[in-house]
Amino acid sequence: MPPEAVLSLAEIEELVTDAVVEEYWERGYWRSPRLFTDDQIAELRAAHERFWRRELDREIPSQYGFTPVDLNSLKLRQDCNGWWVNDTIRAAVTSPHIGAIAARLMKTDVVRLWHDQVIYKPGVGPDGTTDAGNVGWHQDFGYWKACSTTNMCTAWVALQDTDLRNGGMRTIVGSHRWGLIEGSDMFHTKDLEALAKTYAAQGKGEWIDEPCILKAGEVSFHHALTFHGSGPNNTHEPRLSVVAHMMPGDCVYRSGQQWHPNLVFLGPNAREGQPFVGDYWPQMWPVVG
Ligand SMILES: O=C(O)CCC(=O)C(=O)O
Structure with missing residues (x-):
């Protein structure tokens, strides 16, 4: 990943004003201006292709495998913890x-990565067929009940101009203020x-459904309780x-709540209150450093 960024860290400080933080807490999400350069986007797009071909930059321990993908399938592809095996995605x-912005939005001093997602939503096939690729309305925290706080934040990085035509994300404005809704872990439900x-x-x-329209390199940040989802990619x-997906530094494990694939990393003696820290x-x- 080329080291140059669109904005310096000092400029990021200036960008995330009190009004921005207020907007995030009022509306449940905020769209940043461009954070990634054209070169970085091109590298990330190439990294995506390598990742799905399962050309891995690093060896992975056997516990967390990346199974082969049918590259001709029109189904949505979604993997977590791609950062383990792809250095560009990791960067x-x-x-x-992103961390500095999330720190301001979550009003915390320390930000850690909870996990990532690599998402590829195919368009319409050459013969006009489609699998739609809808992502069901959900709250991220619907999957994260084993975390001690709902004050978690997701950054979604657009690697092309993204709007409703290519199945861009939509958010339900203000829905983070509704608390955790039962059964809101519906990412894979298409209706x-x-x-x-x-x-x-x-x-x-x-229910205020707002499209999250982003130019390539822009990033949206949403609260872990904000409902979001996305429709079909009707382009080619x-x-x-x-x-x-990020958490504040004091986020710890709440035992007996809900399974999550990352919990295995707490080890065989996981205990209530154990911090999510380490590699x-x-x-x-x-x-x-
Ligand atoms: O990519 C999408 O349409 C949804 C992504 C999502 O659920 C998320 O970033 O939390």
Whole structure:
């Protein structure tokens, strides 16, 4: 990953004003200006292709495998912890620029990566067939009940111009204020309308569905309780993104709540209150060393 960034860390400090932090807490998400250069985006797109061909930059311990992918399939591809095996993805999802912004938004001094996602949403096939690639409305925290705080933040990095035509993300404005909704772990359910009806019927607030339109290199940051999802990619180009899920430095394990694939990294004697620290959860902010 080329070291040059669009903004210096000092400029990031200036970018995330109190008004930005207020907007994030009011609306449940915030879109940044461009954080990645054209060269970085090109490298990340190439890294994506290598990742899906399973050309790995590093060996991986057997516990966490990356199974072969059918490169001709029109199904959504989604893997977690791609940063383990791809150095370009690693640099992006542990970027201090993203970490510094998340620190301001989460109002914390220390930010760690909880895990990442590498997401590839194919477009329409040459013969017009499609698998839609919808991502169901969900709250990220619906999967993260083993974490001690809902004050977690996701950064979604657009690797091309992204809008509703290519299945860009949509957020439900203000929904982070509704608390955790039962059964909100529906990433893999494609019927957005049915899910919207179910959640809206719970009457926690108005269902305001807002497209999260991003230029390549821009990043959206959403709260772990903000409902979000995405519709079909109706273009002939895939929609590529890398995603950093982040936690504040004092986030610890809550036992007996919910399984999550990352919990295995706590080891065989995991205990209530154990901090998510160490190599599996790299510190993004402040920069170490
Ligand atoms: O890529 C999408 O459409 C959804 C991504 C998502 O759920 C997330 O970044 O938390």
